[in-house]
Amino acid sequence: MEVKIDARGLACPKPVIETKKALEGINEGNIITIVDNNAAKENVSRLAKSLKLHYCVSEVDGNFEISIFKGAYAQSSEETVQKRPDLANxxxxxxxxxxxxxxxxxxxxxxxxxxxxxxxxxxxxxxxxxxxxxxxxxxxxxxxxxxxxxxxxxxxxxxxxxxxxxxxxxxxxxxxxxxxxxxxxxxxxxxxxxxxxx
Amino acid sequence: MNQDFVIIAFSSTHQAIHFEKRLISNFAIEMIPTLREVSASCGLSLKFETDDLEAILVDLADEDKTGLQLIKVVNNPSGRQIIPLVWR
Incomplete structure (x- = not known):
């Protein structure tokens, strides 16, 4: 299942809210959020990261597309983050x-x-x-x-x-x-x- | 690890602020907490490059340095070395 969200022109934190809603609405699949500014790109990416979902970002015609994978597509991003064993949270x-x-x-x-x-x-x-x-x-x-x-x-x-x-x-x-x-x-x-x- | 540097450890916070105001326009100084290895101070030190030591000593020639410690901090692979210097 693939869902596209056009979040261009939406004020912060709308792109994050819309993406979160879409992710909650599916068990597995791919949510693609399109945003038109760097702050929104970072915020949506961080949402994916915080949910420990695999995501990738691409730039298309001056906009950013953040693809977030859920369910069978999901991978733990934590594994890719280098963490010191003594690093307290x-x-x-x-x-x-x-x-x-x-x-x-x-x-x-x-x-x-x-x-x-x-x-x-x-x-x-x-x-x-x-x-x-x-x-x-x-x-x-x-x-x-x-x-x-x-x-x-x-x-x-x-x-x-x-x-x-x-x-x-x-x-x-x-x-x-x-x-x-x-x-x-x-x-x-x-x-x-x-x-x-x- | 920082490179070697020099600190002035103060016995009074107001004295530290006075020295910072005096030096900050001419030298790359930074107010830092006094290193644990250096005791008997108000907890504040001014840190600067070793290369600036001579010029700073000249600049501070007319200041009362009672209670102030002038210290060179050398960072070795084995640890930090504290070398007291003499005011001139």
Whole structure:
């Protein structure tokens, strides 16, 4: 069974919702979602990944087609993801661009120190999620960005809330990781063995 | 593993902020948590390239360095080596 979803022109997170609905509606087969922007492509791909379904992405006439296979077609993508045995399923949730309450000047120093230390402390987190003013760290804070890039080399996922990037007008300045929606954020936190909120 | 570098470990957070403000426009410095191997500090250090050491010492000539530690950090395959330096 093959189902095509034309999600071009649909605002985030509609392409993900439509794809999820279609996947729930079949026992086995192939769902092909067509989107017209990179963020939607990433979000639909992550949906497939989170459901542990095999998927592939192709670019056709400036659009992206994400084919997701379910049922007899499905394969575990987990096997293809290199995971360290000691890597705990830890998620860090960063809700602001400083650490702690009180002096902003001190908070900015502490948040930089935190990410510096994180690069030197194993096991590395599975994912770090930036929301609200936390997204200023993945866009405007070079030292934190350097540390996050290092963490991504160790396999850590870095997610910045798209709504928040848009609100602060820094969407085009993202320097590390991917743009995510609230569905992905909820899934990451629900699936985590442990979530640390800064 | 980072390359070798030099740190100034501070005994006061305000002192660390003062030194950062003074140096940041002229040198590639970074405020980091003081390494565990280095004790007796407020927990903050300024990190910079070994190549910048001489110029930074000249820049800081008029500063009171009481309680400040100047340390070279050498990363060997066998581990990290902490070498205290003398202020001039």
């Amino acid at each position: 830890l998620v860090i949730f960063v809700g602001k661009d400083t650490l702690g309450e009180g002096s902003r000047e001190l908070g900015e120093i502490l948040i930089k120190s935190y990410f510096y230390s994180l690069t030197e402390s194993e096991p590395y987190p599975k994912a770090i999620i930036f929301v609200n003013s936390g997204v200023k760290l993945t866009t405007l804070q070079p030292q934190v960005i350097d540390h996050l890039k290092k963490l991504t080399e160790f396999g850590t996922e870095v997610h910045s809330c798209g709504t928040c990037l848009d609100y602060y007008g820094v969407k085009e300045m993202l320097q590390v990781g991917v743009v995510s929606n609230m569905y992905t954020i909820v899934e990451l936190m629900n699936e985590a063995n442990n979530t640390i909120t800064l």
